[in-house]
Amino acid sequence: MADEQTTAAPALSLRGVTASLGARQVLRGIDLTVARGEVVALLGANGSGKSTTVRTVVGQVQPTGGELELFGTPLRRFRDWRRVGYVPQRSTAAAGVPATVREVVSAGRLARRRFGPLGRADREAVRRALELVGLADRARDSVNALSGGQHQRVLIARALAGGPELLVMDEPLAGVDLVSQRVLADALREQTARGTSVLLVLHELGPLAPLIDRTVVLHDGRVERVDGTTHLHDQACHPHPDPSAPARTGLLT
């Protein structure tokens, strides 16, 4: 019975979640749900609490109040972290580590491995993740030899390699050129087609716009606005309303 309940539960649910950093209350009551297979973008001005929200979701910041559930299980009892993939903000990810691209991506399989070296399924998952982000030919290169955008792709591949049911990403497009943004959009499309739920912090929707089911805008630690798909597609396809323009540009779809 309990299993049935957790199967039907959303991937992520926050109700009135509060959190503080130092003496400062940063989250003042966040309500947010990510249904199974849904892609939700978290938007808002600098300092509105986006990163703190996702860091709370992945257990890096302790909530001070409210209810936070992952797959129907309260955060404090949740142990199944291999179901969750996390891509931190790029500036917080370790730089200068002398590892190869394959090694970093393989780290995404650690939570799935019981003991011993990576098995065939692990190697296959790493290969697929590298292919998804367009870095299969760079597997043996040191991550130090990559550009910022390629480095970001490695971090995303690492999260994808774990086969997450919920993917949480903090500004995956930051500092990434348009070509890499499109590669990431394709990788994400493929992943969501497999039923993965996604919560991601963005400043602009960019090439990801067609993938996003809902945007949640934060302001001063609270949800200010929620928008659904229709509005988003309008925004992506008609950034500057022009009655003579075709219904879809084809650029973003």
Ligand SMILES: Nc1ncnc2c1ncn2[C@@H]1O[C@H](COP(=O)(O)OP(=O)(O)OP(=O)(O)O)[C@@H](O)[C@H]1O
């Ligand atoms: N260690 C800390 N101690 C106290 N306050 C902090 C700390 N880290 C962040 N803050 C404050 O918490 C608030 C929310 O920060 P957060 O990083 O969650 O915002 P954000 O919406 O992700 O911003 P950005 O778009 O700039 O990344 C900000 O006002 C920030 O100054």
